[in-house]
Amino acid sequence: MDLAVVKELIADLNPQDWQEAQELILAALQRVNERFGYVSVEAAQVVADHLGTTVPRVYGLLTFYADFRTEPRGKKFMLLCHGMSCYVMGSQKLVQTLQDNYGIGDGGTTAGGELTVQVVNGCLGVCDRAPIVEMDHEYYGKLTPETFNDLVQRVIAQVNAGAAS
Amino acid sequence: MTESHIPHFRSKRDFEEYRKAAEEKWHELWNGSRTVVSVGVGSSSLAKGAAKVLREFEKHAGSDLVARKTGVDGADWSEVQVRVKRPNAPAVVYHHVTTDDVPTILAGKADDLILGVEGDAAYDGIQPISGLPFYKYQQRIVLANVGVIDPDSFEESVAVGAYSALYKALFEMSDEEVIAEMTAANLRGRGGAGFPAGIKWESGRKARVTPKFVVCNSHEGEPNVYKDRRIHEGDPHRILEGILVACVACGAERGYNYVGGEYPLAIKRFRRAVEDAERAGLIGKDIMGSGRDVAFRMRTGGGAYVCGEGSAMMYSIMGVRGQPRTKPPRSVEEGLWKRPTVANNTETLSNVRDIILKGGEWYSQFGTEKSKGTKLMTVQGPMNTMGLVEVPMGITLGTLVNEVWGGTRDGYTFKGIQTGGVSAGPLTPEYFDRPVDFDSLTDAGGMLGSGGFVVFDESVCAVDFARYLTAFNRVESCSKCVPCSLGNPALVEILDRIRLGRGSASDLPLIERTSKHIIELSLCGLGQVAPEPLLGMLQKFPEEFRRHAVDHVCDAGVCPMASDSVTVSLAAD
Incomplete structure (x- = not known):
């Protein structure tokens, strides 16, 4: 720094x-x-x-305060909304997907350092598109475990492609 | 409208002249020869491409078309919303607009995207939006200008009444009269506790220790409420004016607004409003030549739910960990920097303008006997027309769910509605005839709180939902007092045991006993209500808990029952 x-x-x-x-x-x-x-x-x-x-x-x-981190984060940073709307619409399954497929929980970073995911205990305020994640000011809503996993895969591939070139 | 230079108001004359010019310009905008296109741009619509839609319209702007942004009017289900006001016609409201629709809309086609026209009468065969259930029940006071004005425009804000209440409080009323109007309005605190604002201001005014402060609590950390954020995004000057009037009436030296750090857009727009107000001399020394001084500071939070509690919020402003303290003394006796501090919720202060301008008696015509006025309410879950509404207090729960919010979407079966954020229990359809106000839901195990509702359907397991709510309170516990910091994890442990199919019948009384300890022994409001959602779930869905604990079956198929290699996902831990 x-x-x-x-x-x-x-x-x-x-x-x-x-x-x-x-x-x-x-x-x-x-x-x-x-x-x-x-x-x-x-x-x-x-x-x-x-x-x-x-x-x-x-x-x-x-x-x-939950917003602060004391360790560097991955190259990409994603907020996974776990507000009540997202919970009701299935964000728990997205959290589980992260745990199952990547072995990371709240604030965890993927093994290659590509992506850090923070679970938001509040609300991102885009409740009609729940469950939703935000990354680089873009929102990805109405996710299922499958589409969410695809998204994470895409991000990891993008980061690695960027690093290779 | 193009912003003209903001002058520094050195006298009341300066303000009067500016206001007159702004009003004329506003009138001209809506009655001129140009087509006015307004795009609702807020945190919810940005996610759906509102900024791109606005840019697309701006490309067509010129001598015959104005493209402008406004806040979002609360109809999240219809975003991106665009209002097209052609000369000599009411504004036509389009919904679900994408960039591709822009040429079609400008050509006057795109009939399938029309939601209705503004106003009360049909026009050219198009029905008015005021007839839609989502708008029909609304009484917009706080939200009157949200979705109408450009939140970044000082001039438009003044044109629709901003700072007129401050003007009135400074030049036409004594401080006692201002407080008397607030008391007459019987406006109760909108943060959840429902303490009358007028009485709080009175105590603040009478406090003899100086300096005194006013703090606006815009923290809104609950995971299901987004009302204050929308006021910040749609009409920031309304909040600022409320704070300034409170400062004047209570004789406070400085006002604060404490905003949750999660709301970048709300912070940005409010900051802009503060800068403009400073430039205009509405903050600082000798406001509008009245001889009164009010300073102002904005502070942002760091994502700790407990900071919505009054004393924790003040500690957070003072730059320490936001941990509540025992009361008394109340903050109005000893608050920020150990000085008398009047703390009000954003929505409470947003009502101030209309109460001062139209009188407390006018305000008290809305609502019920004990809960006056209107209330902002938000809903989440699988609803057809979900969003933020402002309705009179006393509207029935059933009207809210089935009409205002349009009932559950196809494919979802209504199971319950969680009330009071994370501080109360759910309600079932048998309570649909209950009026929604501060007191009527309490004995049913619900709560109005800050007006956040969550509808959940049959696919949500009551035990799992109870665990989610309890886990939220566990994470957000500030760890200062033992009953809350150890009791909530204990509850989650019991619930996890039940969810994993390792529970027994004795777990249910254990939940009740543990909850009782937390409720009775915790230091602050967070702990004192933390087990309520769980107890509410247990009370409303006892059979489901029994099935989990005794039969080891989760009928919704959500809980990770009885599998041996279970990794318990500790979501949000």
């Missing part, structure tokens, strides 16, 4: 006082997480230094 980029990302967060600095820790981490897909220890140190706090404090937040 390029720490210069991290510094640049949070450069405009200039708290007026101690209280505001506290309020901005989450915002700073969100920016880093969004840009890199995770927050490394070094990045956590940069954030802590910038806002006058400590790494353990920052890690307390990283481990509490």
